[in-house]
Amino acid sequence: MTTPARLLRGVAGTSRDRLAGIVLVLVATIMASEAVRTLPIGSMASPGPGYLPLATAAALGGLGLLIAMRGGGPTLAALAWTEARHALLLLGGCAFAAAALNTLGYRLTMFLLVGFFLGIVERKHPLAALAWALGLSLGSFYLFSDLLLVALPRDAWVF
Amino acid sequence: MSGFLRIILVVAALATFPSRTLQAQGTYPTRPITMIVPFPPGGVADQTGRPVAAAMEKILKQPVVVSNRPGAGGAVGMSLAANAKPDGYTILMALSSISIIPEADKLFGRQPTYRMDQLAPVALVTADPTVLMVRADSPWKTVKDFVEDARKRPGEISFSSSGIYGTLHMAMEMFAHSAGIKLKHVPFSGAGPAMTALLGNHVQAFASGPSVVLPQIQAGKLRPLAVWGDKRVAALPDVPTFKELGFKDVEFYIWSGLFAPAGTPEPIMKTLRDTMRMVVADPDFKSAMEKLQTPVDYRDAPEFKEFWDKDAAELARAVQRVGRIEGAQ
Amino acid sequence: MTETLQNLYLGFSVALSPEVLVFAIIGCVVGTLVGMLPGVGPLAGISLLLPATFGLQPTTAIVLLAGIYYGAMYGGSTTSILMRIPGKAASVMTSIDGYAMTLKGRAGPALTIAAVGSFIAGTLSVAFLMLLAPLLASFALRFGPPEYFALLTLGLLVLAFLTGGSMPKTLSMAAFGLFLGTIGIDLMSGFFRYHYGIVELSDGIGIVPVAVGLFGVSEILLTAGQDKAPAVQKPKLKDLPPSRQEWRDSTWPIGRGTVLGFLIGIIPGSAHIISSFVSYALERRISRNPDKFGKGAIEGVAGPESANNSAACGAFVPMLALGVPSGPITAVMMAALMVHGIAPGPLLMEQQPQLFWGFIASMYVGNLVLLILNLPLVGLFVNMLRIPYAYLYPSILMFCVLGVYAVNESLIDVWVMTAMGALGYVLRKFEFEVAPIVLGLVLSPMLENALRQSLSMSSGSYAIFVNRPIAVTMLAIAAFLLLLSFLPLLRRGVASSRAQLGLES
The missing domain is CATH 3.40.190.150 (Bordetella uptake gene, domain 1)
Structure with a gap:
């Protein structure tokens, strides 16, 4: 099948603003349909809980359309995505932290997070990475948990 | 989910x-x-x-x-x-x-x-017990005045609350139901903003815990009409309870x-x-x-x-x- | 006037007594610290020390808590300027031009101006508070839901001047922000909106996770993977103080920010959050070269930083003069007084002159302490930029996660931050501004509630906005401003409207 490939090439060749506008219209459509599906809209004189969500969705859709119709800018492929791989790694790091904080505890999670980026992504000297990651995770834990009494998740192990 | x-x-x-690895031993609490x-x-x-x-x-x-x-x-x-x-x-x-x-x-x-x-x-x-508050410059001196006026213009007298289905809203709802009157509800995000709305004359009534409104009563800004409790509040000895006034089932704390x-x-x-x-x-x-x-x-x-x-x-x-x-x- | 001076003398005799003075300084230090740490913020700092105040004298207690509150306003700019992480909504605008200045090697002047602006705004607004509190308080009470709605509509219009990019893009981001703000429980009906079974979402999307994600995380995503790591800065001592030109450029923004912030701050409700947005937009609007903004304009730091400090002080007006809380922070401070058997109300000034004037005087003292405390810190913080970026960015990422988690101790917030980081990255690649999202998010619940409360009050009639003098005046100003910004479009015709809208074809 060549359709997905052609679609992909089509997306890559679309101008930046046009694509953004189309995405905004799509997002607005989902927002609006969810508002209509789950919430009473009310009326002008008596707006219900779905009134503002629907109104903002309509505004977003309209503006998205305007951007899509008039917009230009470089094509998607022409945008430099050199940092994308790194960005995905970093987002993965955030997601890992969100997922692991409660099971691994704060100190271990942050040690792994900082250690991973320093030791593996940035290829710093293992000892330097270790010291930095250890110092940061333990130091910030002490500051926030012991001094500021923020209930940071503790780990199941003695670490 | x-x-x-x-x-x-x-x-x-x-x-x-802090130390849940410790096993509970001996008598509670350890x-x-x-x-x-x-x-x-x-x-x-x-x-x-x-x-x-x-x-x-x-x-x-x-x-x-x-x-x-x-x-x-x-x-x-x-x-x-x-x-x-x-x-x-x-x-x-x-x-x-x-x-x-x-x-x-x-x-x-x-x-x-x-x-x-x-x-x-x-x-x-x-x-x-909550206290029914109105502005000191309002025409209502008693609950009777308030109820009579509310009967004359149903849904026109408004009250603020700490939020929809919140305790202060429910207290007013019980009173309105018992008195057979219809009031206009304007919910705010907390008791503080609800009191501010009454002080600013944006609503006409408000149910509140006594301690927050005492300074406003002393300063002559607000007037208490009745108390939701079983007996009168020590700090407001002149304010009758709804029960005394004949609203038998209006009791709320x-x-x-x-x-x-x-x-x-x-x-x-x-x-x-x-x-x-x-x-x-x-x-x-x-x-x-x-x-x-x-x-x-x-x-x-x-x-x-x-x-x-x-x-x-x-x-x-x-x-x-x-x-x-x-x-x- | 002599009476005021006498009272002030009484106040200073309280504020300069050793016990009160020590606690004022402790409050300022703690406040600066919690303000600097993303996520902890003044409310968390105050809550933290609240139980400790139960054993203190009421005056000491309130001085300590107030110190934390305005100390946090000083500290809040630090991470915004150095790392583009706004720790709270009030420092979102500072992170735009403040961080741009850091990139240009002008972090020192940005931090100095933020501290000096905060000091001037703090001191002047305490003077306003002292002289005008009773007068302003009765004016502030006249702000009911319709007036609030009009004010926020006016606030929404500043969007147009908030950023320099294309108008439809800016507005679409604001619409998206307004939409995000509708997630969670609906105050007026009790409906849960878009929560999809997640209990934490019923409180709505937090401002801090969104701001940190859109600004802080997206910045790391854009920078960390660049082929060439950002150069390590070696700040020199002579680069720390602002230049003569920078001082001159900051003077009027600080003055305007102070007055604007104070006026917005006295209004009960949470409108003071928008003071820094409005100040930024104002400075950009009246600037002779608005294109400078976003690229490191010192006015964009001086104005909003002064405005948020001044608003923090203005927020004390309803509390001290009327006994009504103007937001969550003043509510906690009132609770701290109630524990001591003092119920703040309209008679506070007469019944507790020592407390009232001691508090006022301590704010003068506190602001001075904060200035003395913060200026040397500038040198210290700027030196953090010497850390190579490879070490810096994992650390910043960790502090983003930590700070966001610390606000509510909620992992949902960390997920929100992650999603907003990704969104912010893509949006900035597509040249969308992210600040309007935050403003929309801040405004949305206030605007919606004000509108629907007003309509509840009037039983559905829009005449309520016309019949009330303050509301109608503000709406007229809003309409006038709107007309003013569209006028060039009409005059020059469609051809240039595209350029005006920022859409080159």
């Missing part, structure tokens, strides 16, 4: 114990107790919870750590306590709203965040009480109940409550259970009467 969420909540609750306050610091539950915790510490000889877990009108903290391990090391200081949230969930067909039978009452600590997760072993429940009996007699606790001008209304578990059941049924009816509100009015 709720199963997963429950696991998260239980893990979070467990994580708040390690610190966490008191969950499902509201932010400085709120009514917090102001009552902290003196209670301080007095409990003295009696139990173990730290009682207050943990504020606000969110979703108290639902977050309450479900945390409801789903905690019933071992007496997690207790909950809750307000009347504990009975409203499951009822509102039912009204909207939502998966309830907790059930009331997941929590066992330990003791009622305070009960503060903003109360605070201590709860433990259901299934907490009987000996531990007994220790907690005995502790609470001593807490309310503690001089430091008494002076703290006096300063807050909050009347202590101690009731042991059986009487508290009876009080709670009656209150919850009353609130459930009020919530159902209000029903779902789809527009702004």
Whole structure:
């Protein structure tokens, strides 16, 4: 099948603003349909809980359309995505932290997070990475948990 | 989803114990107790919870750590306590709203965040009757004036509340229902903004706990018309109760009480109940409550259970009467 | 006037007594610290020390808590300027031009101006508070839901001047922000909106996770993977103080920010959050070269930083003069007084002159302490930029996660931050501004509630906005401003409207 490939090439060749506008219209459509599906809209004189969500969705859709119709800018492929791989790694790091904080505890999670980026992504000297990651995770834990009494998740192990 | 969420909540609750690896040995309590306050610091539950915790510490000889877990009108903290391990090391200081949230969930067909039978009452600590307030420059001098005027123009006199289905809203709803009048409800996000709206003459009436409005009464800005309680409030001896005025079933308190997760072993429940009996007699606790001008209304578990059941049924009816509100009015 | 001086003398005799003075300094230090740490913020700091105040004298207690509050306003700019992480909504605008200045090697002047601006705004607004509190308080009470709605509509219009990019893009981001703000429980009906079974979402999407994600995380995503790591800065001592030109450029923004912030601050409700947005937009609007903004304009730091400090002080007006809380922070401070058996109300000034004037005087003292405390810190913080970026960015990421988690101790917030980081990255690649999202998010619940409360009050009639003098005046100003910004479009015709809208074809 060549359709997905052609679609992909089509997306890559679309101008930046046009694509953004189309995405905004799509997002607005989902927002609006969810508002209509789950919430009473009310009326002008008596707006219900779905009134503002629907109104903002309509505004977003309209503006998205305007951007899509008039917009230009470089094509998607022409945008430099050199940092994308790194960005995905970093987002993965955030997601890992969100997922692991409660099971691994704060100190271990942050040690792994900082250690991973320093030791593996940035290829710093293992000892330097270790010291930095250890110092940061333990130091910030002490500051926030012991001094500021923020209930940071503790780990199941003695670490 | 709720199963997963429950696991998260239980893990979070467990994580708040500083040293949960220690095995409980000997008689309860052998390690610190966490008191969950499902509201932010400085709120009514917090102001009552902290003196209670301080007095409990003295009696139990173990730290009682207050943990504020606000969110979703108290639902977050309450479900945390409801789903905690019933071992007496997690207790909950809750307000009347504990009975409203499951009822509102039912009204909207939502998966309830907790059930009331997941929590066992330990003791009622305070009960503060609400007071009907109007502006001092309003034409209403008595409840009779107010009701007569409201009958003449149904749905025109407005009142503010701390939020829809909130305690202050429910109190007004009970009164309006009993008096057979229709009032206009304008919800605000808390008791403070609701009082500000009355002071600024944007609404005409407001139900409130007595301590917050006393300075406004002294300054001649607001006028109390009646009290929701069984008897008059000490600080407002001239203000009649609704019961005196012939509104028999209009009784409402903003109360605070201590709860433990259901299934907490009987000996531990007994220790907690005995502790609470001593807490309310503690001089430091008494002076703290006096300063807050909050009347202590101690009731042991059986009487508290009876009080709670009656209150919850009353609130459930009020919530159902209000029903779902789809527009702004 | 002599009476005021006498009272002030009484106040200073209280504020300069050793016990009160020590606690004022402790409050300022703690406040600066919690303000600097993303996520902890003044409310958390105050809540933290609240139980400790129960054992203190009421005056000492309130001085300590107030110190934390305005100390946090000073500290809040640090991470915004150095790392583009706004720790709270009030410092979102500072992170735009403040961080741009850091990139140009002008972090020192940005931090100095932020501290000096905060000091001037703090001191002047305490003077306003002292002289005008009773007068302003009765004016502030006249702000009911309709007036609030009009004010916020006016606030929404500043969007047009908030950023320099294309108008439809800016507005679409604001619409998206307004939409995000509708997630969670609906105050007026009790409906849960778009929560999909997640209890934490019923409180709505937090401002801090969104701001940190859109600004802080997206910045790391864009920078960390670049082929060439950002150069390590070696700040020299002579680069720390602002240049003569920078001082001159900051003078009027600080003055305007102070007055604007104070006026917005006295209104009960949470409108003071928008003071820094409005100040930024104002400075950009009246600037002779608005294109400078976003690229390191010192006015964009001086104005908003002064405005948020001044608003923080203005927020005390309703509390001290009327006994009504103007937001969550003043509510906690009132609770702290109630624990001591003092119920703040209209008679506070007469019944507790020592407390009232001691508090006022301590704010003068506190602001001075904060200035002395913060200026040397500038040198210290700027030196953090010497850390190589490879070490810096994992650390910043960790502090983002930590700070966001610390606000509510909620993992949902960390997920929100992650999603907003990804969104912010893509949006900035597509040249969308992210600040309007935050403003929309801040405004949305206030605007919606004000509108629906007003309509409740009037039983559905829009005449309520016309019949009330303050509301109608503000709406007229809003309409006038709107007309003013569209006028060039009409005059020059469609051809240039595209350029005006920022859409080159």
